[in-house]
Amino acid sequence: MAKPLNLLPHVARWNIEAKAEDMGKLFYEFPAFRKVKNGDYIFVKGRKGSGKTAILQYIRSMRSFDHFSKSITLDRSPIEFFQDVGVTGDLPLSAYVLIWRYVIYSAVVDLFTENERVKAEIGRELDDWFPASPEKQLAQVLGRSPGNKISVGIGDNVLTPGLSFSTEKKFDSADINSLARTVELLGRFIYENCDDSKYYVMFDGLDAELTDATRSGKSYEKQQTIIRGLIKSCFDERLSFRRSGLNVIPLVFIRTDMFDDLRDSDSEKWEDFVCDLKWRKDQIHNMLSHRICHSAHEAIEDKGFRASWKRIVFDRPVEIENKRSNEIFRIKPIDYIHKRTFSRPRDFIRYIQIVAKVTDEYDQGYTRIAPKTFVQSEDLYSRRFRKEIVDEMHSVLKDVDGYLDAFGKIHKIRYFSFHQIQRAFAEEGNFDRDLFEKIGLENILKFLFEYSVVGNIDKRKDVESQTPFYYRTFKYNFPTSVINYREKFTLHSGLFRSIYESKSRNSLALADKANTIDLTEKL
Numbered sequence: 442m443a444k445p446l447n448l449l450p451h452v453a454r455w456n457i458e459a460k461a462e463d464m465g466k467l468f469y470e471f472p473a474f475r476k477v478k479n480g481d482y483i484f485v486k487g488r489k490g491s492g493k494t495a496i497l498q499y500i501r502s503m504r505s506f507d508h509f510s511k512s513i514t515l516d517r518s519p520i521e522f523f524q525d526v527g528v529t530g531d532l533p534l535s536a537y538v539l540i541w542r543y544v545i546y547s548a549v550v551d552l553f554t555e556n557e558r559v560k561a562e563i564g565r566e567l568d569d570w571f572p573a574s575p576e577k578q579l580a581q582v583l584g585r586s587p588g589n590k591i592s593v594g595i596g597d598n599v600l601t602p603g604l605s606f607s608t609e610k611k612f613d614s615a616d617i618n619s620l621a622r623t624v625e626l627l628g629r630f631i632y633e634n635c636d637d638s639k640y641y642v643m644f645d646g647l648d649a650e651l652t653d654a655t656r657s658g659k660s661y662e663k664q665q666t667i668i669r670g671l672i673k674s675c676f677d678e679r680l681s682f683r684r685s686g687l688n689v690i691p692l693v694f695i696r697t698d699m700f701d702d703l704r705d706s707d708s709e710k711w712e713d714f715v716c717d718l719k720w721r722k723d724q725i726h727n728m729l730s731h732r733i734c735h736s737a738h739e740a741i742e743d744k745g746f747r748a749s750w751k752r753i754v755f756d757r758p759v760e761i762e763n764k765r766s767n768e769i770f771r772i773k774p775i776d777y778i779h780k781r782t783f784s785r786p787r788d789f790i791r792y793i794q795i796v797a798k799v800t801d802e803y804d805q806g807y808t809r810i811a812p813k814t815f816v817q818s819e820d821l822y823s824r825r826f827r828k829e830i831v832d833e834m835h836s837v838l839k840d841v842d843g844y845l846d847a848f849g850k851i852h853k854i855r856y857f858s859f860h861q862i863q864r865a866f867a868e869e870g871n872f873d874r875d876l877f878e879k880i881g882l883e884n885i886l887k888f889l890f891e892y893s894v895v896g897n898i899d900k901r902k903d904v905e906s907q908t909p910f911y912y913r914t915f916k917y918n919f920p921t922s923v924i925n926y927r928e929k930f931t932l933h934s935g936l937f938r939s940i941y942e943s944k945s946r947n948s949l950a951l952a953d954k955a956n957t958i959d960l961t962e963k964l
Contacts, residue, residue, distance in 0.1 A: 491720070513642070840873055892916070
């Protein structure tokens with residue numbers, strides 16, 4: 442009988458950065474993905490780590506003779522991005538819609554040059570539209586002289602080299618009119634020459650947001666206008682392409698809070714075209730099963746999560762001792778992980794990669810992960826989990842690291858009141874006191890609640906057994922929840938080890954007790 446394949450070395454090489462993985466092999470096609478791929482969804486929103494980049498990378502990996510894609514990444518805030526290409530001043534929404542339409546059209550024509558079937562038909566016309574020289578592009582496409590430093594090209598990043606307005610001359614109504622004529626001609630060219638291939642134009646990197654905890658002010662309004670322009674142009678163009686029977690699919694990958702903050706008269710129309718990346722437990726399990734079975738060089742048959750999980754983890758519970766009561770609490774390894782995540786693929790991939798690497802490097806001879814390793818590896822996971830939260834929130838709230846340290850001063854770490862938090866934050870802390878006073882503790886807690894760093898908790902009784910339990914409400918598993926300052930607060934379990942250090946080990950047993958459940962589990 443053949444020896445079972447040791448998958449741990451392969452799982453230990455998992456990476457939370459989708460660009461560093463073979464998405465063609467590891468990507469799990471979740472149920473809603475089909476609608477994304479077919480263009481029924483235009484906007485993919487989700488929290489950082491929910492899988493947006495993985496979807497984009499997977500679509501890029503699907504390249505074939507009739508499948509072409511281009512991604513346009515904004516690696517800084519939208520305002521900075523446009524300033525770098527010389528588009529300054531306060532432009533109306535319609536101007537940004539026009540600019541984004543140009544970017545979409547330019548990307549599509551650029552993809553035409555990769556399609557041998559289209560090139561065979563209209564190769565000369567493509568050369569006429571986009572000659573090699575930027576100066577010729579200028580003269581022929583915009584009809585402007587090279588001295589104005591306005592160029593139209595395509596390149597790897599469609600916007601930066603393809604739409605470069607000079608800072609020496611403000612982008613004004615004449616530029617808008619000229620660009621409008623170019624967009625009209627480009628659109629006509631696409632509609633007349635597009636074949637039945639699929640063309641994806643994907644926008645991502647919108648996470649680089651303004652550092653503005655109040656989410657107000659002129660800069661914030663300008664940023665919202667730029668993003669609204671992108672959303673409206675992609676929405677209008679996708680519907681127009683679909684009515685014409687063309688498979689040109691603009692996709693926008695955007696953080697949930699940024700999308701939900703947009704205020705527009707058409708926002709209700711957008712909702713039917715949004716893929717909201719929220720992962721149920723069964724979908725997470727299916728995703729993990731797929732990754733486990735496809736981690737090795739040759740895929741193995743996926744017989745479901747239970748079978749796949751047993752290939753890498755011993756079928757025994759994690760045991761946690763409560764030193765106060767000498768009780769032993771037992772929990773399944775996968776549930777142990779669940780309670781320390783935001784139910785995002787990234788969290789599970791990170792935790793499992795850590796324990797697989799620890800086992801592969803230090804538990805010599807083991808081909809599966811021992812339950813104790815999940816507990817022993819939690820310090821490292823918690824530090825990385827915390828760092829990700831700090832990085833994610835930094836653009837909307839500074840000093841998050843210092844605020845988390847302040848919670849470590851609270852004696853009771855299972856749950857605490859608003860007044861206990863007040864006292865802890867009143868002490869000297871590793872954060873800007875003036876900024877703290879300006880924002881206010883209530884607003885800071887509101888931000889932490891929105892990002893599920895803290896949740897509300899209240900004690901209730903089971904209707905049937907009358908057994909008391911703690912009812913925990915976190916934003917990540919109950920999106921419509923609103924912070925309640927009168928109720929007790931609790932920190933997310935994934936942060937305990939990074940905040941409370943030595944005190945956390947005993948508290949974990951208390952936080953994980955069976956009668957301490959999440960809201961969604963109770964429902």
